[in-house]
Amino acid sequence: MTFLRTIGLALCITLWWLLPALPARASVANAPAANLEIALITYGPGETYWERFGHDALQVRDTVSGESVNFNYGEFDFDQENFFLNFARGRMNYMMGAALSDIDESYYIETGRSITRQRLALDAAQAGALRDFLLWNLRPENSHYGYDYYVDNCATRVRDALNQALGGALKAQLAARPGGMTYRQQTLRLMSNQPALMLVLDLGLGPYADHPLTLWQESFIPMVLQRAVENVRVDDGKGGSQPLVSDSRIVSANRLDTPPPSAPDLRWPLALAGLSIAMGMLLAQRFWPMGFTLLGMVYVLAAGFVGLVLLVLWTLTAHHSAWANANLLLFNPLAWLLLPALWRARRGVRPSRFIDGVIAVQMLAGVIAVLLHLLPGVVQQNQPWLLFALPIWLVLAWRLRRPG
Template sequence: MRVRSGRSASGPAARFLREKRPLPLAWLCLLLLALLAGAPARAGVADAPGEDLEVALVTYGPGDTYWERFGHDAIELRDRRSGEAVNFNYGVFDFDERGFLLNFARGRMHYLMDAAPTDEDESYYRGAGRSIVRQRLALAPAQAAALRDFLLWNLRPENARYDYDYYVDNCTTRVRDALDRALGGALKAQLAARPAGMTYRQQTDRLMRAQPWLMLLLDLGLGPYADQPLHAWQESFLPMVLQRELRAVRVPDGQGGTQPLVAAERELSPNRLDAPPAAAPDLRPPLALAGLALAALLLACRRYWPAGFAVLGTAYLLAAGLVGLLLLVLWTLTTHHSAWANANALLFSPLAFLLLRAPWRLRRGPPPSRLAQNAMLLQLLAALAAVLLHLLPGTVQQNQPWLMFALPIWLVVAWHMRSITSAAM
């Protein structure tokens, strides 16, 4: 995707949408002479007949910035006679849009369709070191013309804006859907019949691995929606997956048989950045070790450095309470449906705020209040419920890494509260 300011399309595609103006007399004469000579007068892609249109899917590899990690793609239309080539894409957003940050937080992001000369787009991605792969598609002339007409209609200012969703309505699903529309539904029929290789969570973790802290935050915030089994049509929300899946699609050849949809594939520019791993990372070992290490450190500090125990315990409880509050806000006050019903809200909850004084209680001091003891009991029961959720049928949230991280720490906090309560009796 590309970040641009302004709300209108740029490049020659914008020219397609401008109102026609009266031509000067000299131009009318030239046009008349051209018609009399039998030479067609065409601007290029905008009005080329279907048999002169070449359709391609252009896929750009992931970039370094976090919003570029998922890659990008575009539909290229090329007029074989004039040589004009235009890339149509759905990945433009504007930081300067009124209320952009608030809409982003609420899950109501607005994206735009845009178009630009192919050379201009390729120059940008070559300069950024991102790979460029062009797949020429075997569309019939009528399909190519219908696709062109739809893209030009979609490019109009009143049609260009859409409500963005990370997984089901993004810059790649819009490209995929436009191609499927031109193919009469053949693309969806074939991709929906094939199982996907990964879930939304696995793809997200894999692609965001270069930014570990952001990857962990996203994984923490994803609910069971991200762990549902997918088919290839759904997994094609990613440019690289759509590029891969198109290689196996077959379409009618016009002679009673079928042919590959991808007529030719060529890498126009190699990747010069660190490529994402092929598989999603297993977060269970590192988070389990982190949870055990923090629990062991708390135990050591409680015995040898009470002030350190109080500081570390308070920091953890503050973080747990804030995370729990954020997860509840994402579930109840936003349209981020991938974050709804997040079982991690059972592991990190606002109940932690009621326990903030507990780490400062000394062995010979007053016991924790009844409110704090009840909050600790509820937190332990909530953690147990998070574990038991894995026994239920259906889609189970794959939050084992966070279970393995949080449980040892909660057990240490609970044991500390129990010990000082017993000592006070």
């Protein structure tokens, strides 16, 4: 939490506590519902990895006094006890925060991130109910929640609060429309400016990330929610309907590189990488047997480590988007059993029957991975990793079965 946002939150809380003693001073906390104006504030992606998915807030403004407060659900603290351990376990503790709008938005303007303000056509009762809920949610005993990057984050909390104020109208309309991308595709698209981290995330995501989404589900991305509400219609109080967004304007233009409109296709880059490693092993086997041994040992060490991490994510953490990861068939700790055989292969020593069995099991796992991917219906989209790993495993199997 930045210093400015901390000061803004302290000012808001202090003001609300002092309101009963200052009846002549109107504010968003005690203003008549008819004086309230509600807006959805969307902040574009930042440069740091945890800022790549964007951010949003609900703005409550007293049109008489001019006071404006932004409420958001994206506060976290690296200094909280066991933060990184809890993050690894998938048990992330986030909190709701609030700040005067000018203070809150100054950080995003300073860092070059876009700010879009969409004024929403809520009637007085809806605006008052939303304001009261946000103030209740801001209390220390209510402000913390268990964060999930896909189903319970800063955007879904804003979306759900708005949907509650609208009596379910938002969900009814967005859930009836298909989304444009899956969780995986949105993740790769937004993380594409950091290729190494993007590859790690793609490798770690299981089949959960590949299910088709409704627009309601895909609005876990603030920018998707921003576009989605433009097409939502609500009751106009006269027997008809009106657009939910009554006015939209860019408060601050983006000065950073924008994410691409679609996810990068990783199949060709990873296929070429896998073929290059496999060809390097073949050439080393012919001209430099020790080089083959070194390349092979590095690969099986890495494959075993990746498999161990994937197994831990599935069995010991709450990261449900990483469960049942089919990449475990390609990368698993069984690979470590090949290390002694690879070391002996530099001298042309044939592996034992046990190692032959390990190789057979690994090749069978590769075949199963391909067959699983060919099954009808929703399957894990791990073609890039199939194309990467299979050529390397084929070369390792061929060389270890035919040393010398």
